Amino acid sequence: MASSSDLNTPPPQKPYVVEDCRGVLQVLSDGTVVRAAAPPFPVGVDQDDDRVEWKDAVFDAGHGLVVRMYRPAAAGEAKEAGKLPVVVFFHGGGFCIGSCTWPNFHAGCLRLAAELPAVVLSFDYRLAPEHRLPAAHEDTAAALLWLRDQLLSDPWLADAADSTRVFVSGESAGGNCAHHLAVQFGTAGLDPVRIAGYILLMPAFISEKPTRSELEAPDTAFLTRDMCDRYCRLALPAGAGKDHPLTNPFGPESRSLEAVDVGRVLVVAAEGDLLKDKNAEYVERMKAMGKDVELVVFPGEEHAFFGVKPMSAATGELVELIKRFIAGAGAAE
Template sequence: MSLSLIVFSLLFLSGAHSTAMDPYKFLHIILNPNGTITRLEKHPETPATPDPNSHLPVLSKDLTINPSRNTWARIYLPHQALNHSSSSSFTQLPIIVFYHGGGFIFYAANSTYFHDFCVQLVQRTQSVVVSVNYHLAPEHRLPAAYDDALEALHWIRTTEDKWLTRFADYSNCYLMGESAGGNIAYNVGLRAAAEVDQLEPVKIKGLILVQPFFGGVKRTSSEERLANDTNLPQPVTDLMWELSLPVGADRDHKYSNPTVDKGSKGFDHITRLGWKVIVFGCYGDPLIDRQIDLAKSLQKHHAHVEGHFQGEDKHGVFVGQPTKGKAIELYDTIKTLFITTQN
């Protein structure tokens, strides 16, 4: 498996799929006796670029969230904001809190794959993006990633970093994630909805879920239809859930399947707060039916939901092609969201 193919697809593009495939070999990981994994591939990383004298359209810097837990975030800021902030007409920018994908077991906030996407996201939507680095499974199984993600929201409201206090509109905040990051944005959104008063002055206005990673024990029609998909093989997604869910849990656990257990209670919180939820998906993605089911379930609870399901593109197309059609549609939708959710 070539490194370029790994970078292109969130969950690793590779050769032909068969029912006898070894998902460990496919992912280039080794399961260790103590339950950890050895990751044989090192993903390219991009250093932050905070220098205001550079000619880059988007600046970035890394900040520690919790030194005792070794958690941090990469902050992105449109360069032109530095030049216009002293103007009387300067308007603070919306905040997007972004959670990267990788099946809960791969990547980081400084991975080139996601860094390049966040740069485009900031440049094209004129927002401040906080890309959260969270602990990975199986060394840190769920809900560890959710804990880190929620802690990041509390850090945003208390940090004295000037890029946030000076340029970000705390009253116009959105949680966004792609694939596993979409799962995190959704589950952390449920937690945040239960403690909105504790997050002041940060006010979440909505969730942006890009091909979110959900699962379940019973196969959906799209999973069966795309059983031989070489982009996202079924044994690979099954293994990712096995490595990331609490030990002994199956794919109908609430972290994986939002339409079972107490999902309706969480839906009611989202409805009560008036958050807008936007879900993006493509029909070439085996996970599309689960994404559609989530949108329908939220609609049944009278939540403000907007589904963007179209095209036969594969899983990972939005981040994997950050300057092309699907990604452009995503940025344009987000810009519209900023306008329609303003008080």
């Protein structure tokens, strides 16, 4: 027979959502992390045609991390003079969501491989909050070291890829990782593979002091201040603020690029992105160090338009911009 105290005790409350990232990642009140199987960004058009060959490989078995590799269909027949540049790509998602296998990132990499043309390698990395920073940065560095060995030993890559023309790129969180790889490796840190330049697409840089573009960002924007704060809460080490070296490249404890040869650097910003001013500040600071860096702002676009709208006209213009940048890096040598 139930006692009166049992009757007065409320039933245990079911876990409820305390953090939500685009419906793809939810953190519950009991600490459980729930991830959706389907990505939130439909591509709309299947672009997986015969122009590009691709395959998956595991580059870190211990963490179960995958790389998706692409090359133009005729690239396997390339002679030494016809080998293609290599584009390393790290996806965005606030360090919390995303995968190289998501259809939107897959479509964007297919475009890069076919239209540049280039050998493209799209790497996964561990995600927060299960794996807080610096996990993603450790994984992207491991990805480059794996690539160094594979470019010289895997015929599927070696027959098509020019190991002296490697470009490290990423969008949003992936662009942040590209910056830190520039700090770590520069152009010569993968010898005998050579990094010719870095391509940062709307890189995720933030600081405690908000910029004007952050303060003016509407609540209807693709990336809002609230969402940016949420990503920081979930991804940064517990108790860390936005001036942490992994999110603020010019914070009080951040490593400097001053003495590092990073080759040519392309930074792409979007006019409607709350990170626009931070991206512009990054370029100004890099130029003050004497770096060969270029800023291109895409009018009318929002944050992460490459990954969110891989088949758009703006993404087509971005691919052409990257193509010119790669050609310019070759001409500068």
